[in-house]
Amino acid sequence: MSRKPNILLITSDQQHWNTIGAFQPEIKTPNLDRLVKEGTTFTRAYCPNPTCTPTRSSLITGQYPSQHGAWTLGTKLSEKVHTVGEDFQKAGYETALIGKAHFQPLASTEKYPSLEAYPLLQDLDFWRQFDESYYGFKHVELTRNHTNEAHAGQHYALWLEEKGCTDWRNYFLPPTGTMDPQQVHKWAIPEEYHYDTWIAERTNALLEQYQSTDQPFFIWASFFDPHPPYLVPEPWDTMYNPNQLTLPKLQQGEHAANPPHFRLAQEEKPDFSSYRESGFGMHGFRSHLHNEEELRKDIAVYYAMTSLMDKYIGRILDKLDQLGLAKDTLVVFTSDHGHLFGHHGLIAKGPFHYEDLIRVPMIVRYPGHVPEGRVSASMQSLVDYAPTLLSYAGLPIPSSMTGKDQREVWNGRQEAARDHILCENHHEPTTIHLKTYVNERYKLTIYYNHSYGELFDLEEDPEEVRNLWDESEHEALKSKLLLRYAWAELGKEPTWMPRIANA
Template identity: 70%
Template sequence: MKKPNILLITSDQQHWNTLGYFNKELSTPNLDRLIQSGTTFTKAYCPNPTCTPSRASIITGQYPSQHGAWTLGTKLMEDRHCVGEDFSAAGYKTALVGKAHFQPLASTEQYPSLEAYPVLQDLEKWKHFNGPFYGFEHVELTRNHTNEAHVGQHYALWMEEKGCTNWRDYFLPPTGSMDPAITYKWPIPEEYHYNAWIAERTNALMEQYNEEDKPFFLWSSFFDPHPEYLAPEPWDTMYDPDSLTIPAIVPGEHDKNPPHFALTQEDHPDFSPWNETSKGIHGYRSHHYYEYGEKKKLTDYDKKKLVAVYYGMISLMDKYIGSILDKLEELGIADNTIVVFTTDHGHFFGQHGLQAKGGFHYEDLIRLPFIVSYPGHVPAGVTSNAIQSLVDLAPTFLSLCGIPIPPAMTGVDQSQVWKGTASSARDHAICEFRHEPTTIHQKTYVDQRYKITVYYNQTYGEIFDLQIDPTELNNLWDDPAYAALKSELLLKYIWAELGKEVMPMPRVSGA
């Protein structure tokens, strides 16, 4: 029997409710056809709402507290076992195209980084390097979201090969010359956008592997809709800001929340008590201002326009995902390819008065779009509320391909759930956020109804009843009427922590 291919397609920082099939305010025709050909899981979660930890969990099958890449600015150590190694050993071709972010933008003698300055812009090096990299035999990378100065690596080489010799005009200083005050409309021609690069290179690799008659594990890793909110014409004006539902804070909703929630609604908050390492704290800032690009206060127009452009970025990405799905059909391998679409974590665009991401474990940030398609194996056109986690991807992929799951992986095998032969494989998900060694360290346990968030060395926390309070406006943590529920959820959280401990080998003798 022919081994199935794995095609993992991810976006970056995409809110769970931004699929056109379920949200008619935006258009995603290609993701919609994936939804119709597979199963959509409505209770999928990230193991951490930032890039490096979550992405490292995808390839290790472990939680950030286990694989060690615990926050942004850290790296996944090269000695960690990655799922690509298992696929390679089983005869698969393995590749990653697009965003990796397994390593930081700075390099030290003790912790060298290939994704750091200045090496990421040493184009001569990247002409001769395509891996191996974290279990992937072949990689083609860049590090920039939209016009960030981090542009370089294989994407910059591709732009030059395509004749875009002035590519620096479309990126921020010091790499480029684009005015940082420009937002919403990105002057880069669409043909040179990284979506076009990712789709073209993904398709070329699938074609190559098909010609070689080799099964593949291929991660097509898109950067959008991660801000800055920028899209080339006509995608920046595809949506009318005045016709969209724009989320906003509900007065008083942070009154019962931990103190860092309300501080985000001040113009000049003091987060110094949390600032332990002086490396920057995602989300611990005034959310009345942009976090990306030139710092300026968000006007009422901005609050609408950024949603419109965010949706435009998703629709643009959807177009190029469509070209990848078309290539699967053209090559005649769609029926033997497991396709998963998801994202690394969610996003705020006004919900609870918040923008982007940070230590706020609302569903908007930790819940994900999650679609699985495998014709003849995964039920088509089905929606499931079975809980999923990104940490489950590696063991599930291996299981579906008949490859043994390494015992050190702590994610669960979801293969029978994806096939529709089991109703669930887990009764909860755990989401971690550790952005400072001690002052910002929290974990969330969420099941089908309740969510509890605990903070290291703090007596405050959050409990939400997602059944009667789906928008999470009423924190029950200090409500005496829910004291018994609080005790029960704390115990379930402790059980969950015990249950996800690593067991790297079975017990082989009595002593």
């Protein structure tokens, strides 16, 4: 490899795997479609945890949440944990993160002190002067809000004021702002002040800076959409007709054989109090009953949020072309986890490890290396990203990283680097603690201290409506998969020998 490649990681937040226009005609994503045409799409990519902090920490550590320690929301990734950005910096790379980090919680505690917490979150003087390396990223520009959430602040708020948007608080909820909480779907913020615009503009400014100094770079452009709340500025709010979209639905009786929290979620006033232990928020443990007409409107806006984000992903791709950087830049697009918007009667993430939630969209482009227009079913995990990116740069892969080096798979020279996926969800110390094992055909989910679980045949039952866990004729299969799951857990352990990437 004559020149170390530049690396551009682009992520969305909570994007369902089937929301790329090249494969799903109900949504328009021309720039992601462009990546599909110019690179390889991986149709079986998975997150290591279906919530933000654990998976985002896995992206930069190459470790599972049970290894890096940021096991749920409300915890944090320790600053002592080794990250891929440190390796890139030592190799002479510029490293930067623009957008969402979420390595630390919104509430700072003695156990988990946080820079991303109130009130520091909105101390603009602090962020104006902030120039420290953050988890291996030499340069960061951050915010924490999804659409109109009150968490707006940090570098995004500074940018808004620099752009002349001095009344920016009007577009966010109290106590930060004055926006009416009853306003839904259409966000009054002008597109020129939307955080998609900010992320693209600031990412492009860094591309220009790094191109001028001829330094290799690792940039993470971390978008916030299409994570709810469902809000988008005009004219995007009317881009999709809710009545022309396919509405995912619950099939009658499909939760009869599932663990009890699936059925509770279909009650009007479910009692989940027995699951509460730590005081951390329990995602998804509420009623998921919904009005179909309102859900259609939500989906229309969810798609619009994706399409708006796609526009600004295009701005970044165009800048790579304009600067002559595209041929030397490995571009990877993915999301931190999926989303449930009516699938199986569910409308939010939680301990529901359906493909809709744990699978993610994934596209890789690197001209002359990664095959163009290819679609691969090779199994991918976001925990593999750190070692794989180091491999492309010809850098040693630390023994602490337990993800797989997928470079030969991304380059199309190898069929697979892994034969299974592990997805963890440790949202409470004992009551919400589950792990999922997925191989080419089957999916197995086990729960700590419980004899119930899930077993799906993804080949015969791709919609995951028939749980085979308690069916006597599948006892032998369940035993075999439980053993394979145990082997997979053993295989997660570090080898304690540094791996050398092939240059």
